Amino acid sequence: MAPDSTLETVSTSKAxxxxxxxxxxxxxxxGTGMTFSVFLPPQVEAGAKLPVLFYLSxxxxxxxxxxxxxxxxxxxxxxxxxxxxxxxxxxGEGVADDTEGAYDFGLGAGFYxxxxxxxxxxxxxxxxxxxxxxxxxxADNFPIDPARMGITxxxxxxxxxxTIGLTFPDKFKSLSAFAPIVAPGQVPWGNKALGxxxxxxxxxxxxxxATALVEDGKRPAGDIxxxxxxxDNFLAEQLRPELFAAACKAAGVDLTLRLQxxxxxxxxxxxxxxxxxxxxxxxxx
Numbered sequence: 001m002a003p004d005s006t007l008e009t010v011s012t013s014k015a016x017x018x019x020x021x022x023x024x025x026x027x028x029x030x031g032t033g034m035t036f037s038v039f040l041p042p043q044v045e046a047g048a049k050l051p052v053l054f055y056l057s058x059x060x061x062x063x064x065x066x067x068x069x070x071x072x073x074x075x076x077x078x079x080x081x082x083x084x085x086x087x088x089x090x091x092g093e094g095v096a097d098d099t100e101g102a103y104d105f106g107l108g109a110g111f112y113x114x115x116x117x118x119x120x121x122x123x124x125x126x127x128x129x130x131x132x133x134x135x136x137x138x139a140d141n142f143p144i145d146p147a148r149m150g151i152t153x154x155x156x157x158x159x160x161x162x163t164i165g166l167t168f169p170d171k172f173k174s175l176s177a178f179a180p181i182v183a184p185g186q187v188p189w190g191n192k193a194l195g196x197x198x199x200x201x202x203x204x205x206x207x208x209x210a211t212a213l214v215e216d217g218k219r220p221a222g223d224i225x226x227x228x229x230x231x232d233n234f235l236a237e238q239l240r241p242e243l244f245a246a247a248c249k250a251a252g253v254d255l256t257l258r259l260q261x262x263x264x265x266x267x268x269x270x271x272x273x274x275x276x277x278x279x280x281x282x283x284x285x
Contacts, residue, residue: 007021018077019044020037029121035063036134039072056086061088071087091107109156114128146261166213167207211243230259244257265268
């Protein structure tokens with residue numbers, strides 16, 4: 001099913017019997033043009049409405065990182081999963097960036113929140129974009145079943161996947177993450193991003209902190225899968241999966257946390273376990 005005229009088709013190509021497309025549209029949430037990729041598995045030709053998995057990327061990434069390096073297409077074709085990869089922040093003329101050009105704030109680092117602080121509040125509305133606008137756009141233009149949506153992501157995107165999945169369990173029925181930032185309120189990346197986008201009232205940060213959300217009573221639609229590389233340079237200071245594991249254990253949330261020996265934070269790690277995550281979501285959707 002081709003997208004309608006409100007979407008610009010940037011490119012399409014055949015892969016594993018399906019179609020990988022890159023699309024661009026004007027976002028009402030961010031007030032900017034936004035680019036995303038969609039993989040349609042070969043099952044779409046049978047006319048079925050298929051489950052869809054949204055993948056949120058990490059710091060410095062665009063839609064293209066997982067699209068090019070994620071190695072998800074074969075598994076999606078096998079299991080009949082549509083795979084959607086949005087950008088990580090608004091971009092374009094007039095979009096504010098970090099004043100010093102840092103990699104962990106501003107362009108490429110939207111942290112999947114709706115910013116309330118200037119000059120970011122007008123465009124940095126990735127929470128609304130990912131949780132509302134993009135799923136509706138995909139449902140209107142591609143052959144997906146909106147009752148069967150899952151979400152996953154890596155690092156900053158794992159943070160986004162966990163917080164959105166915990167907040168909207170009726171919408172996102174399956175949830176996983178690769179090396180997520182699970183407690184941004186307790187680590188440098190999160191302190192910088194949440195403080196810069198949301199201000200210094202830490203009470204407002206809890207809505208965008210997966211560990212705090214579980215502590216405050218939020219629950220996923222089902223169980224959660226998290227894979228973490230044991231050789232990840234960011235593990236001890238920025239990621240802190242033990243904090244999320246403790247919160248889930250105390251709350252009775254069914255979390256499978258797998259520490260993968262020898263793996264780092266790169267797409268070599270992500271692509272190694274992508275098949276497992278696709279299968280995980282397929283079983284639950």
